Amino acid sequence: MYGYRGKLLQVDLTAGKFSTVEVPEGYFRSFIGGKALGARLLLDRKLFLADPLGAGNEVIILTGPVTGSFVPGVGKALLFSKSPLTGGYLDSAVGGRLSHNIKMAGYDGLIISGRSPQPVSLIIDNDMVELIPADDLWGKGCFESEARLRERFGCDAAVAAIGPAGENLVRYAMIQCDFYHQAGRGGLGAVFGSKNLKALVVSGNTPLPLFAPEDLFTRCLKLITEKKNDQNILFRIKYGTLSTLDGNQKLGIAVVRNFRDGVVDRYETDMNRDYFRQHLVLRDLACFGCSVPCAKLCKVERDGKEILLGGPEYETMSLLGTNLELSPEDLIYLNWLCDDLGLDTISAGNVLGFVAEAMEKSLLEAQEVGAPVIWGDVNGFAKVLVDIAYQRGIGRILAKGVKKAAEYWGIDPDMAIHVKGMELPGYDPRGTTGYALEYAVADRGGCHRRARPLRDEMTDEALRFAYEGKAQLVKDMEDVRAFQHSLPVCDTMPPRFGLKIPDYLEMLRMITGLEMTVKEAKAVGERAINLARCFNYACGITQKEDTLPGRFFKEPLPRGASAGKLVERDQFQTMLSDYYRARGWTPQGSPTHDKLVELGLAEAGGMRE
Ligand code: SF4
Numbered sequence: 125m126y127g128y129r130g131k132l133l134q135v136d137l138t139a140g141k142f143s144t145v146e147v148p149e150g151y152f153r154s155f156i157g158g159k160a161l162g163a164r165l166l167l168d169r170k171l172f173l174a175d176p177l178g179a180g181n182e183v184i185i186l187t188g189p190v191t192g193s194f195v196p197g198v199g200k201a202l203l204f205s206k207s208p209l210t211g212g213y214l215d216s217a218v219g220g221r222l223s224h225n226i227k228m229a230g231y232d233g234l235i236i237s238g239r240s241p242q243p244v245s246l247i248i249d250n251d252m253v254e255l256i257p258a259d260d261l262w263g264k265g266c267f268e269s270e271a272r273l274r275e276r277f278g279c280d281a282a283v284a285a286i287g288p289a290g291e292n293l294v295r296y297a298m299i300q301c302d303f304y305h306q307a308g309r310g311g312l313g314a315v316f317g318s319k320n321l322k323a324l325v326v327s328g329n330t331p332l333p334l335f336a337p338e339d340l341f342t343r344c345l346k347l348i349t350e351k352k353n354d355q356n357i358l359f360r361i362k363y364g365t366l367s368t369l370d371g372n373q374k375l376g377i378a379v380v381r382n383f384r385d386g387v388v389d390r391y392e393t394d395m396n397r398d399y400f401r402q403h404l405v406l407r408d409l410a411c412f413g414c415s416v417p418c419a420k421l422c423k424v425e426r427d428g429k430e431i432l433l434g435g436p437e438y439e440t441m442s443l444l445g446t447n448l449e450l451s452p453e454d455l456i457y458l459n460w461l462c463d464d465l466g467l468d469t470i471s472a473g474n475v476l477g478f479v480a481e482a483m484e485k486s487l488l489e490a491q492e493v494g495a496p497v498i499w500g501d502v503n504g505f506a507k508v509l510v511d512i513a514y515q516r517g518i519g520r521i522l523a524k525g526v527k528k529a530a531e532y533w534g535i536d537p538d539m540a541i542h543v544k545g546m547e548l549p550g551y552d553p554r555g556t557t558g559y560a561l562e563y564a565v566a567d568r569g570g571c572h573r574r575a576r577p578l579r580d581e582m583t584d585e586a587l588r589f590a591y592e593g594k595a596q597l598v599k600d601m602e603d604v605r606a607f608q609h610s611l612p613v614c615d616t617m618p619p620r621f622g623l624k625i626p627d628y629l630e631m632l633r634m635i636t637g638l639e640m641t642v643k644e645a646k647a648v649g650e651r652a653i654n655l656a657r658c659f660n661y662a663c664g665i666t667q668k669e670d671t672l673p674g675r676f677f678k679e680p681l682p683r684g685a686s687a688g689k690l691v692e693r694d695q696f697q698t699m700l701s702d703y704y705r706a707r708g709w710t711p712q713g714s715p716t717h718d719k720l721v722e723l724g725l726a727e728a729g730g731m732r733e
Pocket of ligand 1: 197198199219409410411414415416417418419614615616617
């Protein structure tokens with residue numbers, strides 16, 4: 125079929141062997157690529173049985189039909205695995221050149237399995253595949269590892285590498301790609317580390333036949349040209365996601381002191397988009413082929429050394445910055461440290477917030493932690509991060525995430541801000557019932573990317589605190605996003621370019637020749653959500669874990685536009701039941717046989733109990 129390669133490269137690290145796996149052609153119509161195909165493959169390959177850090181787990185990296193085309197926002201690869209952080213379903217998107225280069229090397233994706241006896245890097249250059257020793261890189265940070273690989277493989281290669289956190293199996297270690305992009309969530313870096321896989325380098329230049337390339341080129345050029353001076357897009361380019369704090373501050377749902385406040389005091393002085401733009405941003409950065417460079421390259425000096433950072437984006441600004449009450453300069457330093465060590469900034473920020481609150485309440489002592497960890501003081505936070513990455517001292521416990529850390533010390537679980545073991549991003553759910561639901565049901569745990577209910581809630585105060593109607597809203601948004609992630613396209617693009625499902629279907633037809641209706645497209649999204657749910661059930665993650673940290677049910681926000689608000693437990697439970705009903709699941713939240721049959725997934729049903 126046009127637009128696809130029809131095959132995945134399978135790499136067996138144990139045997140050092142490579143082979144290709146054909147993707148059944150029917151899968152492209154049912155799952156398209158990216159998210160839905162990945163969820164299908166995780167189940168097909170029975171990864172729910174795997175120890176996340178054992179040789180039996182795999183990392184599946186997928187592109188989709190739009191990858192390698194001119195469609196705006198196609199520079200995303202999706203990585204799948206069984207998560208070492210949650211023990212369940214995991215996907216994580218990453219920008220950079222990785223998706224493009226995998227497709228140009230002649231594959232729709234990669235399946236990396238087994239465990240190498242010694243540290244290696246996987247090198248792919250079109251149909252040449254090899255494993256090279258990585259002993260010289262083992263122990264090095266992400267930046268140095270990539271720089272060394274680039275000296276050898278050049279600027280056009282995609283380079284994805286782990287840092288010490290991945291090597292030392294920190295459960296929220298990430299994989300960094302092309303210096304400034306991360307597959308951040310859920311511990312993919314630890315899965316690489318468990319396989320002794322330090323890095324992946326991909327190059328390719330194999331032409332990709334498209335069904336109607338001229339039509340596609342004309343369509344995309346028109347789209348980009350028409351939007352060239354669009355104010356919304358220019359604003360996005362100027363500030364990136366840093367402007368998200370404006371809305372969250374206004375609504376009182378920013379993250380401060382481990383989710384104990386929703387208003388940022390520094391916002392008025394320096395923790396805001398204009399301060400970053402005027403004092404810290406050097407230039408704009410984009411994912412491969414994107415005309416909306418929303419990422420920012422920032423520069424700060426620390427100890428006489430220049431630090432260059434691709435970031436921060438909003439979630440990091442929130443969890444490492446406002447949460448810990450740091451200055452913008454200290455936030456950039458801590459973000460850079462996370463990137464070099466190979467740590468997910470969202471989870472790391474939550475873990476540091478948890479430690480600071482525990483010390484504030486004398487639940488942990490400085491002697492045990494190894495340094496005073498105080499709000500606003502970057503040095504203590506930096507020391508703890510390094511201890512986590514190397515699993516030293518208290519870092520051995522914190523490397524497992526806040527859920528396990530609270531259990532280990534017998535600390536009030538309400539202080540551990542996570543869902544299903546994954547730490548939460550930068551929107552306080554007490555001021556957005558939509559996110560309260562979305563966090564609770566998101567397939568990979570505490571996640572803000574499966575739906576964006578705040579888009580509707582932001583301008584409607586009553587809707588923001590309403591429980592009724594949220595189940596259908598979240599369900600519909602999840603299905604559409606899962607379809608977008610199956611193409612896959614960057615989910616921030618459709619609203620900016622005014623692109624709806626029919627627009628993507630038109631472009632999909634120009635790429636593949638495949639005709640698809642809107643109903644079929646939404647069914648692709650629904651399949652992805654149902655398959656991920658079945659995977660979680662097979663891992664033992666059930667409806668019991670569709671909940672929120674106790675803090676949000678018990679402690680009202682103290683000030684701001686959401687002052688006095690908490691998540692009302694009864695209404696939350698009703699909303700959850702409504703969501704299961706909207707999904708066609710049982711009252712216990714399990715996909716029904718009828719729903720799976722309707723979606724053509726009957727055989728996945730055996731895994732849902
Ligand atoms: S909009 Fe931003 S995140 Fe999305 S593809 Fe473009 S640069 Fe990447």
